[in-house]
Amino acid sequence: MASAEELKRAAGEAALAHVEDGMRLGIGTGTTAEAFVRALAVKVKDGLTVTGVSTSERTERLCREVGVPMATLENVPQLDLTVDGADEIDSRLRLVKGGGGALLREKIVAAASKRMIVVADESKLVDTLGAFPLPIEINGFGMIATYLAIQDVARRLELPCDLTLRRDGETPFITDSGHLILDASFGRIPDPQALSRALHDVPGVVEHGLFLGLASEAVIATRGGVRHLTA
Known part of the structure; x- marks a missing residue:
């Protein structure tokens, strides 16, 4: 094998x-x-x-x-x-x-x-996206406001939402572009397009991992x- x-x-x-x-x-x-x-x-x-x-x-x-x-x-x-x-x-x-x-x-x-x-x-x-946590790259400024806005997106789309700030050891993980990442466990994502649009509408979201x-x-x-x- x-x-x-x-x-x-x-x-x-x-x-x-x-x-x-x-x-x-x-x-x-x-x-x-x-x-x-x-x-x-x-x-x-x-x-x-x-x-x-x-x-x-x-x-x-x-x-x-x-x-x-x-x-x-x-x-x-x-x-x-x-x-x-x-x-x-x-x-x-x-x-x-x-x-x-x-x-x-x-x-x-x-x-x-x-x-x-x-x-x-x-x-x-996979049959449906979502088992793997969705990475969301965010600006460090206003992180908590962005966190709450993403939770609101999940509520509106009737998705569960468990957000975890990605870390590198004891410190937050920093991307090559200087941002933070929230790993979002939404469960099954039946409408990726709707979630993509809603996340892009959050000002603190730089980009997300739905391609x-x-x-x-x-x-x-x-x-x-x-x-x-x-x-």
């Missing part, structure tokens, strides 16, 4: 089939995205020419370490393809992302790309082989 690491590696390697010479690539964050980076680095050493834009400082460091050429989104503002992982994927390729804390940059990079491909193992497939209408394909590694899902 394949291990979780073997499945992630299989998904990352399968996504390479979509990478063409000369592409401007958005490169995501997380363990499955890292498997893609390592597989990509082998192709680069063999002569593949790409320019990468990372979604996090962690990914940036890995790419430079393994020899993937990198640029910033300011220098390369339009991308051909983004390859990134996900914490949950439903049958309509709606995603929950941000378990690694890079959701704002991940969404900016995905939106700047012509296509987004998600790489994941089969454990990330809707961004992914065009998912490469899913299963114990029976690699599956390709399309929107």
Whole structure:
């Protein structure tokens, strides 16, 4: 039986089939995205020419370490393809992302790309989003007011709401963009679009981890082989 690491590696390697010479690539964050980076680095050493834009400082460091050429989104503002992982994927390729804390940059990079491909193992497939807590990136100013406003959103949408400030040891976790993250356990999210709109209406919310209408394909590694899902 394949291990979780073997499945992630299989998904990352399968996504390479979509990478063409000369592409401007958005490169995501997380363990499955890292498997893609390592597989990509082998192709680069063999002569593949790409320019990468990372979604996090962690990914940036890995790419430079393994020899993937990198640029910033300011220098390369339009991308051909983004390859990134996900914490949950439903049958309509709606995603929950941000378990690694890079959701704002991940969404900016995905939106700047012509296509987004998600790489994941089969454990990330769900019938309904919401079992994984939804990361919500918030401004530090007015944190309590934002906290209460998110709870009000949940009440209006008749969702349970357990909010936890993400921590890094004894101190609050700080994103690469200098913000905080609230992990919100809403339970099942029957209408992700409604929740997305309502959260964006809260002034202190910088971004949230619902990725809707961004992914065009998912490469899913299963114990029976690699599956390709399309929107």
